[in-house]
Amino acid sequence: MKWVYIEDISIYKDQEVEIRGWVFNKRSSGKVRFLVVRDGTGILQGTIFSTEKDSPLFEKFDVLTQESSLILRGCVREDKRAPGGFELTIKEIEILQLAKDYPITPKSHGIPFLMEHRHLWLRSQKQHAILQIRVELIKAIRDFFDGRGFRLMDTPILTPSACEGTTTLFETEYFDQKAYLSQSGQLYNEATAMAFGKVYCFGPTFRAEKSKTRKHLIEFWMVEPEVAFATLEDMIKLGEDLIISIIERVLDRKKIELDILERDTKPLESIKKPFPCITYDEAIKRLKEKGSKMEWGDDFGAPEETLISELFERPVCITHFPAKIKAFYMQPAPERPDLVLGIDVLASEGYGEIIGGGQRIHDLSLLEEKIKEYNLPREAYEWYFDLRKFGSVPHSGFGLGIERMLAWICKIKHIRETIPFPRLIYKIYP
Numbered sequence: 465m466k467w468v469y470i471e472d473i474s475i476y477k478d479q480e481v482e483i484r485g486w487v488f489n490k491r492s493s494g495k496v497r498f499l500v501v502r503d504g505t506g507i508l509q510g511t512i513f514s515t516e517k518d519s520p521l522f523e524k525f526d527v528l529t530q531e532s533s534l535i536l537r538g539c540v541r542e543d544k545r546a547p548g549g550f551e552l553t554i555k556e557i558e559i560l561q562l563a564k565d566y567p568i569t570p571k572s573h574g575i576p577f578l579m580e581h582r583h584l585w586l587r588s589q590k591q592h593a594i595l596q597i598r599v600e601l602i603k604a605i606r607d608f609f610d611g612r613g614f615r616l617m618d619t620p621i622l623t624p625s626a627c628e629g630t631t632t633l634f635e636t637e638y639f640d641q642k643a644y645l646s647q648s649g650q651l652y653n654e655a656t657a658m659a660f661g662k663v664y665c666f667g668p669t670f671r672a673e674k675s676k677t678r679k680h681l682i683e684f685w686m687v688e689p690e691v692a693f694a695t696l697e698d699m700i701k702l703g704e705d706l707i708i709s710i711i712e713r714v715l716d717r718k719k720i721e722l723d724i725l726e727r728d729t730k731p732l733e734s735i736k737k738p739f740p741c742i743t744y745d746e747a748i749k750r751l752k753e754k755g756s757k758m759e760w761g762d763d764f765g766a767p768e769e770t771l772i773s774e775l776f777e778r779p780v781c782i783t784h785f786p787a788k789i790k791a792f793y794m795q796p797a798p799e800r801p802d803l804v805l806g807i808d809v810l811a812s813e814g815y816g817e818i819i820g821g822g823q824r825i826h827d828l829s830l831l832e833e834k835i836k837e838y839n840l841p842r843e844a845y846e847w848y849f850d851l852r853k854f855g856s857v858p859h860s861g862f863g864l865g866i867e868r869m870l871a872w873i874c875k876i877k878h879i880r881e882t883i884p885f886p887r888l889i890y891k892i893y894p
């Protein structure tokens with residue numbers, strides 16, 4: 465008998481098949497027994513009809529417990545009443561392992577308990593739906609960049625220098641040297657962009673974030689495009705196109721999962737280009753009008769980001785930040801050297817920053833000055849200076865945080881549910 469996956473079940477109408485999975489649920493109704501199984505790709509209802517109480521199928525059904533592993537053999541029937549439109553008339557049950565006292569029962573559990581059991585929690589319907597959307601989101605991103613001629617360049621995870629400030633660096637030993645876990649692939653991307661024109665890296669990044677928030681992971685995934693000869697304006701357009709393309713793809717292909725999450729998709733459907741774009745100065749003005757205590761020169765915190773994004777129905781771009789709140793590599797604005805050509809994109813519905821990036825310094829002496837000003841060790845950046853010595857060109861890029869984007873698309877409160885095994889402050893188990 466052919467082993468098939470539940471997601472393909474409609475192809476096998478009226479055929480005998482084998483399903484390999486786990487018990488999701490079971491119930492009885494009169495003379496019928498319903499055995500609901502999941503196989504990773506979907507959920508299927510199996511039925512056992514029999515009038516003989518002592519039939520071997522009934523005996524097996526009776527001992528089965530939640531999450532026991534099994535192989536079912538039977539015939540696929542179309543039935544409009546069954547969830548998914550198909551069910552399996554069970555002819556054989558082969559039990560592989562009986563699960564005893566599965567800790568996550570249909571009753572509700574507290575988040576600390578579920579986090580402790582994250583390795584099992586992944587099997588629950590909502591968690592499964594979120595991570596299925598994650599898979600689609602990542603594919604959408606890769607197709608977007610590959611389709612536009614970007615070259616995927618993997619950047620190192622162990623690095624000798626900081627990209628995004630020294631306060632969130634994870635230090636480790638590298639034989640007899642110090643090394644840090646990468647905070648961003650950007651600096652290396654700048655080198656590959658000079659070799660390949662337009663590139664992107666996509667990998668895990670690490671920040672020793674000391675604050676406990678709903679938006680911060682210690683280990684998160686970021687996609688970072690970098691384009692030689694591109695400006696801040698080019699990055700705004702690229703960021704818009706990327707976000708819209710991800711949303712369209714997920715809305716198109718992940719309807720069932722969004723339904724499971726009870727996501728109202730209207731706000732996502734209405735997102736169109738162009739996104740509103742304001743400068744940092746304007747953002748401060750608007751925040752003050754809304755009663756915020758923020759002063760010029762302060763960085764946005766979560767409450768400010770929420771306030772700003774609530775002013776618009778689409779994601780909003782903020783540009784021209786004070787240099788002192790941004791990283792060393794940011795290109796100063798031509799008329800206002802106290803500002804830099806940085807860009808943040810804030811998601812709508814209060815989700816805050818999802819993209820950070822901008823135009824990079826391409827002048828050698830300016831970059832050397834900045835390294836000094838930010839107290840960074842010059843030796844670690846010699847190779848980076850080379851990019852400004854040998855055919856330097858204006859160039860720009862940005863980073864999009866996968867988990868922040870996913871949290872917004874799924875409209876879930878906390879970022880910890882957007883990655884299979886979240887690394888959080890004070891939490892590295894399981």
Ligand code: 4AD
Pocket residue numbers: 627628647648649650671673679680681682684686688689817818819820821822861862863864865866867868
């Ligand atoms: O704004 P960030 O720090 O920018 C950079 O790292 C640049 N070097 C990227 C570039 O220009 N190539 O981070 C970019 C994005 C943020 O907008 C956010 O979506 C995400 O990465 N991010 C985090 N996501 C989860 N947890 C954290 N601790 C994050 N820190 C940043």
Ligand code: MG
Pocket residue numbers: 808817819820
């Ligand atoms: Mg940022």
